[in-house]
Amino acid sequence: MKLMEKQSFIARAPTITVHVPAPLRKCCSGASKIALPVTDLRAMLEELERRHPEFHRSICDETGAVRRHINIFVNTQHMRDCNGLDTSLAEGDEVTIMTAVSGG
Amino acid sequence: MPDRILICIGTKKGLFVAESSKARGKFTLRGPFGHGGVAVYSALIGTRGTPRIYASSCNPFFGMKVLRSTDLGKTFKETKSAPAFPKDDGRALANIWSLETGDTPKDLWCGVEPAALFRSGDGGDSWEMVSGISNHEHARKWQPGNGGLCMHTILRDGNRVHLGISTGGHYLSEDGGSSFKAANKGVGAGFTPDPYPEFGQCVHKIAGHKDAPGRLYMQNHGGWSEWDGPGGRRPDIGVLRSDDHGKTWRSIAKGLPSDFGFPILVHPHNADTVYVMPLEPSTRTCPGGAPAVWRSENGGNSWKKLAKGLPKKKSYFTVQRDAMDADELKSPALYFGTTTGQLWIGREGGEKWECLFDALPPIHCVKVAVV
Numbered sequence: 001m002k003l004m005e006k007q008s009f010i011a012r013a014p015t016i017t018v019h020v021p022a023p024l025r026k027c028c029s030g031a032s033k034i035a036l037p038v039t040d041l042r043a044m045l046e047e048l049e050r051r052h053p054e055f056h057r058s059i060c061d062e063t064g065a066v067r068r069h070i071n072i073f074v075n076t077q078h079m080r081d082c083n084g085l086d087t088s089l090a091e092g093d094e095v096t097i098m099t100a101v102s103g104g
Numbered sequence: 105m106p107d108r109i110l111i112c113i114g115t116k117k118g119l120f121v122a123e124s125s126k127a128r129g130k131f132t133l134r135g136p137f138g139h140g141g142v143a144v145y146s147a148l149i150g151t152r153g154t155p156r157i158y159a160s161s162c163n164p165f166f167g168m169k170v171l172r173s174t175d176l177g178k179t180f181k182e183t184k185s186a187p188a189f190p191k192d193d194g195r196a197l198a199n200i201w202s203l204e205t206g207d208t209p210k211d212l213w214c215g216v217e218p219a220a221l222f223r224s225g226d227g228g229d230s231w232e233m234v235s236g237i238s239n240h241e242h243a244r245k246w247q248p249g250n251g252g253l254c255m256h257t258i259l260r261d262g263n264r265v266h267l268g269i270s271t272g273g274h275y276l277s278e279d280g281g282s283s284f285k286a287a288n289k290g291v292g293a294g295f296t297p298d299p300y301p302e303f304g305q306c307v308h309k310i311a312g313h314k315d316a317p318g319r320l321y322m323q324n325h326g327g328w329s330e331w332d333g334p335g336g337r338r339p340d341i342g343v344l345r346s347d348d349h350g351k352t353w354r355s356i357a358k359g360l361p362s363d364f365g366f367p368i369l370v371h372p373h374n375a376d377t378v379y380v381m382p383l384e385p386s387t388r389t390c391p392g393g394a395p396a397v398w399r400s401e402n403g404g405n406s407w408k409k410l411a412k413g414l415p416k417k418k419s420y421f422t423v424q425r426d427a428m429d430a431d432e433l434k435s436p437a438l439y440f441g442t443t444t445g446q447l448w449i450g451r452e453g454g455e456k457w458e459c460l461f462d463a464l465p466p467i468h469c470v471k472v473a474v475v
Contacts, residue, residue: 023139024166054185058166061196062189069165099165 013037014091018044020055021097027055041072042085044095059097069100109431110177111472112157113441114144117465119159121177126474128437128449131460137180138171139163141465146426148203148212149473156209158228160186160200168197170214170228176475183228187214190233195220201254202426213281215255219246219269221281237267237275237284242303246272249306249325256425257310261317266310266350273305274322276350290353292341294328299335308366309425310350316375320346321404322353323425326363327385343368343380345404356404361391367428371453372436376403379410379430379438379454381423389420397428397438397454410450413457421446426469433474441467 018034025032034052038044045064049056059070066072072079073096079087089095111122111131118136138144138161147159157173159180168187171180189195195218202215210227220238222231237243237255246253249270257268265277267284276287286303293305306325313319326342340355342363357363364385371377378400384391396411421442428440430453438450445464450457 057185057188061167062191063194063196064191065196067165067167 013039013043014089014093016044016089016091016093016095018048019094019096021099023099024055024058024097027058028052038089040085040089041074041079041087041095044089045085071098071100072096073098108176108475109433109472110149110155110157110475111429111439111447111470112147112149112159112177113447113461113464113467114147114159114426114469114471115441115445115465115467116143117141119144119147119161119171119180120464121157122447122460123177126433128431128451133461134178136465137173137177139166139169139182143468144171145468146200146203147469147471148205149471149475150205150209151473151475152205153209155473155475156227158203158212160203162199168200168216170200170203172228185228185230187216187220187222187231187233189220193233199252199254201256202258204258204260206260213258213260215258215267217252217254218248219243219253219255219272221255221258221267223281234281236277236282240275240284242272242286246304251425257307259310259312259320261312261314261349264349266312266320268307268310268322270308270325271304271306273303273307274310274350274353275303278349287350288353289351290346290355291322291324291344292328292338294325294331294338294341297334299338299341309368311368311370311378313370313375318347318349319375319403320350321356321368321370321378322346323365323368323380326357326365329363339363343404356400359407360398361396364388365423366425367423367440369428369430369438372430372432373434374401377401377453378404379428380407381428381440383422387420388422393417393419395419395421395423397440397450397457399454410454411457412455414448424468426471427467429470429472431472431474439470439472441470443467 113120118138118141120135122131124131143162150156159171161169170183199217204213212224214222221234259266267275273288275284308323322344329339340357343357344353362382369379421444438454447461
């Protein structure tokens with residue numbers, strides 16, 4: 001997509017809110033929430049990679065896959081119960097990034 | 105003038121730093137360092153110029169980080185980035201197993217899992233994959249051992265670079281790290297029909313000494329003397345020596361209670377003196393529940409048990425591949441850490457052992473320097 005087309009597309013895209021987990025706020029200048037104009041989760045991760053690469057590296061590996069112990073929720077639904085990274089986002093949606101329960 | 109001993113202890117729950125005067129009397133302990141106490145498998149104390157400590161931090165949630173300290177391990181900060189495979193490579197970094205210094209204080213070499221090599225020219229803030237080994241024609245045929253497919257050893261000797269990969273074997277570069285060849289002649293494998301394959305051996309650790317160029321010692325995956333299947337028995341393939349820069353290897357395991365183990369260490373001032381920690385091959389624990397370091401003072405021709413002060417029974421720990429080191433004082437002390445969280449010091453080159461800390465998290469690596 002050409003830059004002007006992309007800018008126009010982004011302008012029309014719904015604005016969603018990404019909730020940043022506390023340990024990763026240092027990657028986003030301390031922000032606990034980030035507002036993004038995106039239409040689905042894949043686009044959200046791409047936009048996060050562009051704006052906050054360190055944050056993106058912490059939730060996705062080099063292949064682009066979401067890390068094994070990271071869960072992404074759209075409102076209260078886990079993305080795996082929706083349409084994965086192709087889950088559509090609507091105006092006002094809240095995306096929460098959380099660490100899984102694991103340890104030992 | 106160096107006046108203290110620093111010990112970096114990488115554990116399942118973060119990095120600890122122990123410190124004492126050169127008398128090695130009381131050791132203080134600080135840590136754990138690393139976000140949330142995550143596993144640390146590799147550490148490096150760079151002593152050229154301003155001492156710098158580096159450690160890997162294997163965060164199960166947010167991926168690998170590299171920690172750096174410029175104040176002798178009092179504080180650590182994450183570097184700007186960790187090694188990462190190119191986006192179109194298809195591999196994703198799982199762990200960092202080795203950190204070594206290069207030609208300058210800020211030049212770092214890093215061996216990772218899945219087995220690949222990275223370099224940094226700026227003290228760990230940016231990294232570049234070394235294609236000559238990471239994309240070697242064998243690379244996609246290497247298989248993970250029990251610990252993962254890890255590049256755990258990086259040894260440099262001028263333009264020669266030796267790499268140890270489990271399971272991949274020993275690879276040698278003679279052009280400064282641009283290209284590599286498998287160099288495993290005489291290195292056995294107990295888990296393939298061919299007892300001496302070109303590559304794919306489960307090398308556990310390789311050690312060398314600056315005063316003996318060309319000589320290397322290897323702790324290989326031994327414990328195959330009972331095998332009676334295709335290819336025949338493979339006794340004594342676990343502890344090896346090379347005298348031609350790793351091109352050929354021969355067994356020096358005769359006299360040891362087991363040829364299985366993980367670390368191998370050369371005395372800092374004597375290339376003929378080498379240490380191993382034999383383990384029971386099936387359990388990876390101390391034979392008979394009685395831990396002992398074994399020392400050869402003649403390059404592996406004969407071995408002596410060093411166990412004074414160590415438990416005589418009921419001790420079933422493992423000492424992992426990077427969990428043994430020595431300081432470089434005139435009469436060096438040895439140190440090893442156990443999977444049961446004990447850190448031991450062997451004074452007078454391992455003649456007298458004493459437990460410095462007995463309740464740390466499981467220990468993955470121990471690195472010592474006089475700074």
